[in-house]
Amino acid sequence: MMFNVEIYISLKKTVADPQGATIKHALESLGHKNLLDVRMGKFIKIKINSNDKSQAEKQAVDFCQKLLANPVIEDYSIKIEEVK
Amino acid sequence: MKFGVVVFPGSNCDSDCYHVISDVIKQPVEYIWHKNKKLGNYDCLIVPGGFSYGDYLRCGAIARFSPIMKEVIDFANSGGLVIGICNGFQILLEAGLLPGAMLRNKNLHFICRFVKLKVENTNTPFTSKYDRGQIVRIPIAHNEGNYFIDDEGLKELQKNDQIIFRYHGENPNGALDNIAGIVNKKHNVLGMMPHPERSSEKELGSEDGLPIFKSIVAWLGEK
Numbered sequence: 001m002m003f004n005v006e007i008y009i010s011l012k013k014t015v016a017d018p019q020g021a022t023i024k025h026a027l028e029s030l031g032h033k034n035l036l037d038v039r040m041g042k043f044i045k046i047k048i049n050s051n052d053k054s055q056a057e058k059q060a061v062d063f064c065q066k067l068l069a070n071p072v073i074e075d076y077s078i079k080i081e082e083v084k
Numbered sequence: 085m086k087f088g089v090v091v092f093p094g095s096n097c098d099s100d101c102y103h104v105i106s107d108v109i110k111q112p113v114e115y116i117w118h119k120n121k122k123l124g125n126y127d128c129l130i131v132p133g134g135f136s137y138g139d140y141l142r143c144g145a146i147a148r149f150s151p152i153m154k155e156v157i158d159f160a161n162s163g164g165l166v167i168g169i170c171n172g173f174q175i176l177l178e179a180g181l182l183p184g185a186m187l188r189n190k191n192l193h194f195i196c197r198f199v200k201l202k203v204e205n206t207n208t209p210f211t212s213k214y215d216r217g218q219i220v221r222i223p224i225a226h227n228e229g230n231y232f233i234d235d236e237g238l239k240e241l242q243k244n245d246q247i248i249f250r251y252h253g254e255n256p257n258g259a260l261d262n263i264a265g266i267v268n269k270k271h272n273v274l275g276m277m278p279h280p281e282r283s284s285e286k287e288l289g290s291e292d293g294l295p296i297f298k299s300i301v302a303w304l305g306e307k
Binding site for chain 2: 014015016018019022067068072073
């Protein structure tokens with residue numbers, strides 16, 4: 001089975017995000033006055049072959065913990081869907 | 085006494101480090117290609133600055149998995165002297181040889197200029213030739229030098245005298261507690277954002293980085 005793995009990485013809530021703050025400022029200068037918060041992150045899309053979804057999920061967690069995210073400053077979330 | 089300068093694809097301060105070791109302090113030095121799986125006989129390893137692997141993903145995140153890094157980690161864990169400068173510092177953080185992580189500079193700019201540093205601890209193999217509290221002028225050149233660590237980690241650094249250099253007068257990048265350079269608990273691994281190899285000759289506008297290399301030579305000589 002083939003799975004689409006989508007990984008979102010963002011700075012932890014406790015870590016200041018100067019890029020997000022600058023983007024918020026730019027959006028506000030376009031006239032959007034109702035923005036509460038802007039956080040900037042990374043999006044990584046991976047296609048993998050796996051026998052089942054839980055196996056693919058386990059592997060994706062491993063990607064994040066070993067390489068894709070830095071646990072000192074970043075959180076990650078994973079979305080997995082089978083490609084039919 | 086032999087120095088090794090680790091070279092990754094994208095390193096760009098490797099020649100500067102090599103030059104200072106061979107021509108200024110006149111010690112034996114060799115380049116070490118990152119694909120090497122075996123480390124020769126070295127007394128001090130330099131992980132130089134640059135943009136290893138184009139800074140893809142996070143600065144130092146990919147270089148940290150180069151074959152040579154396993155050897156560098158073993159060398160450091162057995163007490164060998166390792167100094168990571170700029171991107172080299174970022175690589176040592178990613179490799180877990182030093183605690184914390186780097187964020188983008190607070191003002192989002194790449195900053196390339198001289199800064200003032202305060203030498204906070206001279207009781208290390210890297211700083212014995214400075215005076216405690218001495219103010220030195222050494223250049224920085226980075227986009228991600230905004231040092232971060234959690235509260236508990238910061239307390240550990242302070243308690244163990246691991247903060248070696250602090251930005252003095254102004255904090256150029258937003259680094260926590262003005263941190264510009266730290267050592268590990270055993271004090272044999274130094275990471276610093278400023279470039280001592282760019283400030284070891286009068287012709288370059290400052291010789292304030294030179295005591296680091298002289299300290300290492302003195303420490304190795306006494307060993």
